[in-house]
Amino acid sequence: MRLSLLFASVLLTAACQRNVNVTTPTDAPTSGNVNGNTTPAPTSTNTVDLNRGPEAAFDTTARPAWLNARIQKLMAQKKQxxxxxxxxxxxxNQVVYYESAAxxxxxxxxxxxxxxxxxxPDGGITGKGDGNCPNFNKNKTEEKLVWQDPRQ
Structure with a gap:
């Protein structure tokens, strides 16, 4: 037991003495490309915007009355x-409305x-829904976000 602790200590000490430095280039290469045409040159500026963007723009055009009533019912429930x-x-060949699962x-x-x-169309134990429209995810088109619960 004591020998294995000594061996682990020696390995750890040897690994820590290597002083591995990791650097990321911040200057663009002279050619403008890094290893070919598909890799963008590195940048030294922050490319992540930590500020949240504007709220999602909902498509409210021609919302049917039943959908407005459904939204009101969802708002009366506990947020999900x-x-x-x-x-x-x-x-x-028809307009349909998809309500996400909680x-x-x-x-x-x-x-x-x-x-x-x-x-x-989806959810349940298998994730494949009730099986009554198995091709929905493959054949749906013209996606528009109509509503999202705004409560935080």
Whole structure:
């Protein structure tokens, strides 16, 4: 036991004495490229904006009355984490509305333009929903964020 502790101590000491320095270049290379045409030159300026951008712009055009009522019902409930989102898509040549699930193994819901539930395209234990619209994620188009719970 004592021998293994001594061996570990020697290894640790040897590793710490190597004084490995890690540097990141901050000057652009003279050619303007780093190893080819696809890699951008490094930059010395901060490329991460820590300030949050503007709030998401919701598409409120022609929201059906049933959808406004659904939003009011969601606002009356306890807020979810992650926040509930509603998207409008074109699917099977019709306008549909997708309501995200609150969490985990819960089903999301897909409504037709009249507010009738069409299916639950994802969620559940398998993550594949109820199986009634298995091609939704592959065939949906024209995504527009209609609403997201604004409560923080």
């Amino acid at each position: 984490n992650p926040p509930t989102q509603i998207f409008r898509y074109r699917y099977d 969490c985990c193994d819960q089903f999301s819901t897909l409504y037709n333009a009249k507010g009738q539930v069409m299916c639950q």
